[in-house]
Amino acid sequence: MTTISTEQFERARQLALRLAGIELFERHREILARRSRRMGIENCSAFEALLEAADQGDERAGTRLVGLVTTNFTHFFRHPRHFTAAAEHAVTAVSERGRASIWSTASSTGEEPYSAAIAIIEAFGTEDPPVTILASDIDHAALDVARRAEYDGAALSTVDEGRLQMHFRPASSRSRWIVADAVRHLVKLRHVNLVDPEWSEKGPYDVIFCRNVLMYLEAGHRENVAERMASQLVPGGLLILDPAEHLGRVEPLFSHRGGGMFALRPAVRPPSVSLRARS
Ligand SMILES: C[S@@+](CC[C@H](N)C(=O)[O-])C[C@H]1O[C@@H](n2cnc3c(N)ncnc32)[C@H](O)[C@@H]1O
Known part of the structure; x- marks a missing residue:
């Protein structure tokens, strides 16, 4: 054409x-x-x-x-310090409340939530940490790839040899690797359209990854989604964007931690009336 x-x-x-x-x-x-x-x-x-x-x-x-x-472009440990920060945040949440939960809101083909799961397993030193990771996307085909959890060299180029051996096993086709079961078990994959008036999955979450998706949304939707995410975070919870993205009008709800990371200010919960989705 x-x-x-x-x-x-x-x-x-x-x-x-x-x-x-x-x-x-x-x-x-x-x-x-x-x-x-x-x-x-x-x-x-x-x-x-x-x-x-x-x-x-x-x-x-x-x-x-x-x-x-849109694109599904992503790879393992894209902006590695986001995963370190998310894991540290989860450790703190578990020490305070016994559990932690994380949401990867535009998880594409799965590299982002599986990177988070690997960082969590390493931070807790166990394959069975008290942490759940929800991974969602609008794209069913991308979710199917995440479900298969088999990746090639391009997706894995930022995974070092030690992690590869520890958290993956070789696939039958050459140069491809499958995410280990322990990592997969931490991640629950669901279909969620962020601009739907209701999200089927509910928080609160300690950490929300919302990287490289807000930029596609029309300004009103973008602010509305960011505001609803604030409502899904525990006070002090971490919202993680791509370092090049910003929160616009919603930013005062957060304190900026640098590198695309924002912590929800404990005192300022957005009033529920302003959290309603656009129809
Ligand atoms: C570039 S990928 C981001 C992958 C990952 N978060 C990262 O930063 O590496 C953008 C993803 O946003 C998803 N997306 C676009 N619009 C969406 C919407 N309204 N709701 C949920 N996901 C959406 C696309 O399907 C795509 O998988």
Whole structure:
């Protein structure tokens, strides 16, 4: 497919906003055309069919459309100090309350929550720490990859040899590794669309990873999601973004810990009335 018509782009724009809270700008038109070609959508009528199916509520088509405008890019221990900080935070939470819980809100293909699980196992010195990790994404295909938990060299390039031997086992195909059962058991995988008015999974959480997803969302959705995350954190809980991201209007609820990490100020719980999702 060489181009996307103005009408098709407008329809894609409205669907991305409605289905995933994602805002498309004119520059995305070319990206959409390029990625559609790569995903085997060869011509305008195939693209039109995808739009129609997504519009009619076909969840796979909707996810495919969202996948055309976002990326699943991630890898193990992306920004390693986030995982050290999350594990230290969990150790403190367990010493205070006996349990800790972590949510990876846009977990993509699983590298982020499994990195957190490895950091937790290492910090607690046991394969059975009193910590749960929820990993969620809007993309069913990405969640399926996370469920298989088998990765290649690109995803694993930041995993050192010691960790590889300790927390993975070789897969049958060459240069691929499977995450060890003890690590997988700590992670619960679920489908969650962050802009849905209700989240099926409820906190409170000690640590929330929300890295590289807010940036796709339309400004109102972005602030609303960040505010609802604040409501899901325990006082003092840690919200972790990519170091290049920021919280905008919601930032005063947090104290900035640097490197994309924000701790919920204990005294300022957002009033529940302002936490309602946009309809
Ligand atoms: C670039 S990946 C981020 C992976 C990981 N958090 C990291 O930073 O390495 C972005 C993910 O956001 C997910 N996503 C996009 N919109 C979403 C939404 N409305 N709700 C939940 N996940 C969403 C995409 O499916 C994709 O897997």
